[in-house]
Amino acid sequence: MEQSFEPKIIGFLCNWCSYAGADLAGVSRLQYPPNIRIIRVMCSGRVDPSFVLKALKEGADGVLIAGCHPGDCHYESGNYKAMRRYLYLKKLLKEFGVEDERVRLEWISAAEGARFAQVVTEFTETIRRLGPSKFKEKAASVGKGA
């Protein structure tokens, strides 16, 4: 079982920098693991912490949030908000007995295709080492509650 484990990673990439960085990695034909599923968001500040928890619950083994470098946010402060949320979210995950390395925040500019490929490669390795997430639940129970 452990042998055949392929991590599922959800990547929330901001439209202005990191998504363009991923695009550059693609057009530059850089190799990186195919484990990441990318969701394009307008800003890393759009990534509500509940998106991350929902991804983990619905089967992701890791979540990457990537946005513009500090100072470069298209909306001025969205990436700072993302950074602060991410700090609290990591604390929360630890208290729930989930390895906080499963969630990673990176700043990747539109010019950094190579950096995007490197981050995805590293992160996939990290998650591979951690193994499958304990958070996954059957789809039927997702979203149930008040």
Next chain:
Amino acid sequence: MAEKLKIASYWAADCGGCDVAILDTHEKFLDIVQAADIVFMPIAVDIKEKDVEAFPDGYIDVCFFHGAIRNSENEHMAKLLRRKSKVLVAFGSCAMMGGVPGLANFKDREGILSRVYFESPSTDNPDKVLPQTETQVREGVLTLPAFYEEVKTLADVVDVDYFMPGCPPASHQIVNVFQAIVAGNLPPKGSIVGASTKSVCEECSRIKENKTIKRFYRVHEIIPDPERCLLEQGIPCMGPATRGGCGAACPVANQPCRGCYGPLDGVIDHGAKYISALASVIDANNPEEAAKIFDQIADPAGMLYWFGLPASLLRRVRK
């Protein structure tokens, strides 16, 4: 005269404050009993479980069920009252979202039993005796309810018609809901009743100035300005992420909102939503400084899920 409504109120895993809140409708309670017969309510009338079992199915018009589902007895009573009731209301934070008892989901069953029966300083249990669901004695078999691995909400075990938040629900809301029931003016099944669709902040009269903060305070560390927003004074108040309807009772009394009315419509995780609010109010653009400010929050996860851990996305700790 038209036949009186038959209502019931029962508590599972909770403190009993919901029953007291019903009695706290004061003289309005007389209106309630004028329009309705209380056919089951352990705090007020002496009717036993076997009497409820003898009711025909659907005999109770409305049952206010409060308390979370912590053990097999809670679940048994939830199923019994579901069968006997036309309308089942998850009454209060515990029934609706797990409530304060739901904080037990930060531990597992084994950890809780071990703490209570072996480790707590006042426990003397050299033979390591644990409660058993069945014990054979000379006279026969004695039984106890089975303690569950995790705390569940009422809707996790039975079909629920309405959800009424609050720890406890505000008295004026109880009267409103009761009047709606008497008038037969109930919203569609699955609705949240006795609450607002706007946040606590909308009802809070404190002045909000979009100020950011450099540190958090616990309530005993600061005497807050009575006019200004508590969150903007560094007191983590869950008002921005919490459903209103209580009249902002806590902030008005100089205490931060703890989130007992649960999340607003469309929010899938109350605590996660509140992280966004907290992150917006902090005045720090470098991670080290922001982390230091967050470190001042004493119980980061407990604060977010004070009233609703079993209804959250995370639900419980993982081993």
